[in-house]
Amino acid sequence: MSARSAEQVPVKIHVKTHIYNGKNKESIEWIGFGQYLEKDNSQYIKYEEIIEEGTIKTIIKFSGDEGLILRSGAVKMRLSFQLNKQRIGSYESPYGVFQLVTDTKRLEWEKEADQTAGLLDILYDLNTQGSKNGTYHMTINFKEENE
Template sequence: MTAEAEIPVKIHLITKIRLDDEEETYELVVFGHYFKKNNKVYLTYDEVQEEGTVRSVVKVDEDEATILRKGVIDMRLKFCLNEQKSGSHMSEFGSLLLSTNTRGIFFEESAEKCEGTVKLHYDLFMQGAHAGEYDMEINYKEE
């Protein structure tokens, strides 16, 4: 596997959100690409929504991650263990200040083949107000 080669992957994303006494689960299966650059893993995929397409990039290494989304929604979230990180969310309705407080980060990748798992456990804040406790799991596998 060369360092800069883009490899087609199947990405399975599960997000659980807990707020007050309620829990919601979102699941997404998409086809995207995997590549490595500067010892960081990148996953890219397009998410088609009613309003249009959103291009997502997940950048991860052992102790931090970033999720970037561009399109009908522009969003940036950073994750660093036990740190509060600022982010943003922009849409046709305006912009929101976001921040994450990362409680757990887990990244595991197979040495033999292109597959791995990223898990993020964090609190999300919108405009300073707690918007939920999130558990996100991203599994990817060469297709």
């Protein structure tokens, strides 16, 4: 582990999500700033989004062949990923808590060895309460922000 492990490094983050549902395709993109951290053989990306309903705090954890996205604040969500496995998560709304199931088809982590930069690439099917929501392709790029 490098001397920078357990130290939060400021990063610029670019999140892209493409959602495929039958013939329909929707794309969501977010660019902002956050922190990157390595701790106990896991990598973390943390950031906050400000939306109309309030602030959403997001923590992305990646370790080996598993990933986790936790969101709290204006949106409460837990999505768990493990390659070629179904994992149970949840989404909390004003109407109640909904069960989410991810079926992960691709979970790839690339980090540049000489700098704090990398890419997390996740392809998964998402089911809510037993119904298929669609296929999601999420990429999370991050790069150390030196300014």
